[in-house]
Amino acid sequence: MTRRTREETRLIRTGMAAGGRLAKTVGPPIQKGSTVLLPDAASLYDETQVTYGRGGLAAQNALMDALAELEGAKAVRLFPSGLAALTGALMAVLKAGDEVLVTDTIYKPTRRFCDNVLTRYGVVVRYFEPRTAPDALPWSPATRLVLMESPGSLTFEMHDVPAVAAAARARGALSMIDNTWGAGLLFKPLTHGVDLSVQALTKYVGGHSDVFMGSAAAVDPDLCHALDHAVWDFGWAVSAEDAYQMLRGLRTLPTRMARHGDSSLKVARWLRDQPEVLQVLHPALPGAPDHDLWKRDFTGAAGLFGVVLKPASEAAVHALLDELSLFGLGFSWGGFESLALDCDHQLVHRRFRQAYDGPVLRLNIGLEDPGDLIEDLRRGLDALNRLDEA
């Protein structure tokens, strides 16, 4: 017989989990909870059961499963941002005394983490020029990991990823890649021999410029454990709402990527023919740098690429950017809206700086009509000319 309780107690105990009454919806339930209620005392310390909500519940689990399918991974772990996924995966596998080889075209905040944090914990960081032949990388017996990004941030150099991964393995080292441009869809690092595939889901998987998250994926059981432990030991968690949003983005990823790729190539081809442009840095564009590697390894193009302009003053470049009305000026990418920025301020941090003969811009081609974007860019180039002639 149930004991009769007072109203305060009844209000605490009523309206709790829906139990078996959950209706079946297309997406997973947004299950929220720090506390997980266990069925009996024996379950409290049973490590095979979910005993606490930080590791993720229904929505986070559904997202991890879907990303494992996308990446061809045994396990995927979620992090509160793309940068956290990169730094988290590094912390999962590195220890004091290790050396890590990092591409010089790595996303700048990842570089800052390597320089400011890894070095403080006794890890030696060596940068390499992204087109270095794999056997000529600065390997040493202490090399534990090589970190790639292909194409690289801002200037879009490609690595021969399978060859670098194989060279690492031959030396008993691990390989890891920031595969945000490939979005887990256009390029499959794990099937090309890479040990850790990381991406900022914030970009293409989210697709709407409104959620932060990152993922790290692996096949090897030891690496899967290492990622799992890092997530637990550092206490990273993502919300059920954000995981749900990411899952929603994932449903339309292939459709959006096809459009981003198509439109970016239309705009890139047009830009290549403009008198103000020296070079287009888009590996999917025939004739562009590293196109052969892209063609060999990738199944499609993303919407982000670089443009080298003929020499122009900073004021003229700003006039171009300020004239754009369909391109927002901003730092992220991968969303449905087009964005532009000038890159020269960021390139100065590179160790092996390639000399470009003019200012470098980066364009994120969104889902707008590419013809409209081309007209917008033409107006921008006219503004650049007006200022340079004045």
Ligand SMILES: Cc1ncc(COP(=O)(O)O)c(C=O)c1O
């Ligand atoms: C190549 C690359 N990797 C990682 C990140 C980090 O993503 P998040 O902003 O989610 O930390 C970015 C963000 O711009 C990026 O461009």
